[in-house]
Amino acid sequence: MKSELNFCSVNCVEHVLIITINRPEVRNALHPPASIELNQIFDNFFADPMLRVAVLTGAGTAFCAGNDLKHQAGTKAQALPAGGFGGITARWQRTKPVIAAVNGLAFGGGFEIALSCDLIVAADSAAFALPEARVGVVATAGGLLRLPRQLPMKVAMALIVAGQRLSAQRAYEFGLVNEVVPQEEVLNTSLEWAKEIAQASPAAVRAAMQVVDQGLSEPAIEQLYVRQKSLSAVKELYASPDFTEGPRAFSEKRRPVWRT
Template identity: 50%
Template sequence: MGEFCTIERDGHLLTVTINRPAAMNALHPPANFELHDAFDAFAADPDLWVAIITGAGDRAFSTGNDLVFQAKGGAIEIPPSGFGGLTNRFDLTKPVIAAVNGFAMGGGFEIALACDLIVASENAVFALPEPRVGLAALAGGMHRLPRQIGQKAAMGMLLTGRRVPAAEGKDLGFVNEVVPEGEALAGARRWAEMILECAPSSIRATKESAMRGLEQPGLEAAMMGNYPEVGRLFMSKNFREGPRAFAEKRKPVWTGD
């Protein structure tokens, strides 16, 4: 447990909770660096296969950069892995799920967009309001949002800073599931359990291929790309265990290799 975030391990699942509820889980440099360390440890641990990030309390997932801290003269410092330790973490092949409870504003929304799945409670609200305070969504929001929901829908949010409720977020396509208020974390755990039923080597290969493939100019280039996790998949114990378990009509026993 850190000062500004809490860590919970449950088998192969890691849950990271931003723990600044009095500040609506806004992040200042010490919190950003704690999250950086938490996700560094997640990336390096072969026994951790999926992570969930959420916010303490029911008012906010995260309202982004701590503007009060900044207004008082606090320095803006971001770790190499980006805001919340996630927005610049382009080499992470393990899945991360955002459990959004309440406001996900500015950098908080950018953390959620950097995750692979978003599960939102009915009271969740998303926005990139930086232009309204003379700033810009520089932690990936301006680039991830158009890629995830299309140009026109994204520009409608980016150029106005308007607030989007969870139901509209699902309609737009950046929210995977809307759950009753107070159940975002439980919903995220359900998705995590479904992922954990799959071979972790297959999940890593799938995420890497899908994300890196989007960088290619066309379908053929994406399919012919070189993805290291795919090579590791063929060498893994799981590559043999899966077919064997299917033939023996039993549940596979996956390893983290």
């Protein structure tokens, strides 16, 4: 986390990593070098056992305006990193939660980044949109795949084919957003969520996320129900000190000390 950063900033608060996209002059739109930098930040986050939750936000009054089209128009095509747009849209089966602190507009790839996160806290002035079809491109950073799973189909299609905007309040009503707050409270509220998550056993969080991921990818729930305890992260939890520390701390009326 100490390496020089050109397009983002990072800050650690206890077990929480705060990642800020720092390109306010283009409303935090991302070009491939910025995505590569974010990819390395996320690589470091997932590899660091001391970090349990990440909060991703944008500098200024925008979360992320998506792909930097001006940069794209002036350069040759550049490949995205393995983690996808913003270093996160192609990260499947993650082991730690990521919270999107959407402090303003989240358009195009910015919306796709938010959809990739596990929770979303949004400013009351925030808005979400996939306007790609209006400029002759297509949202291939996961938006067309995730949005119909996270919104009612007709609502999702209105955003996808008509490029309609979705307000933060409407997104909350549809269950896409966890909480809507004034813009100046977005980061602090996201940190409150992150710190609450960080109090849980990291091993238990990993196990829960793996079961959820498998459940979403497998249509036969009854088959997964039988073998969920054989999933790697679940087996690791059962074999870890956390599995006995949690119940012991509860019975002793103290805060648990997680070791995994």
